[in-house]
Amino acid sequence: xxxxxxxxxxxxxxxxxxxxxxxxxxxxxCVRGLPEVFDPGERRWIRPDSAEAERLAEVVRSCPxxxxxxxxxx
Numbered sequence: 001x002x003x004x005x006x007x008x009x010x011x012x013x014x015x016x017x018x019x020x021x022x023x024x025x026x027x028x029x030c031v032r033g034l035p036e037v038f039d040p041g042e043r044r045w046i047r048p049d050s051a052e053a054e055r056l057a058e059v060v061r062s063c064p065x066x067x068x069x070x071x072x073x074x
Contacts, residue, residue, distance in 0.1 A: 012048025023067035
């Protein structure tokens, strides 16, 4: 076992976001920035298709820990 936290993928039509819980600082910038995408009260807490891909990418880039990452779909 590598000790690395599991990374979860949340695929959308235009963008895929990944989340690594072990790195998260719980600053909640994602939830404040795009509450329609990031809802920690839901089982699938990231819904990439609920906002424009570039706006989601902007919020993910502001993640202070790097727990959130993204890839634009081609």
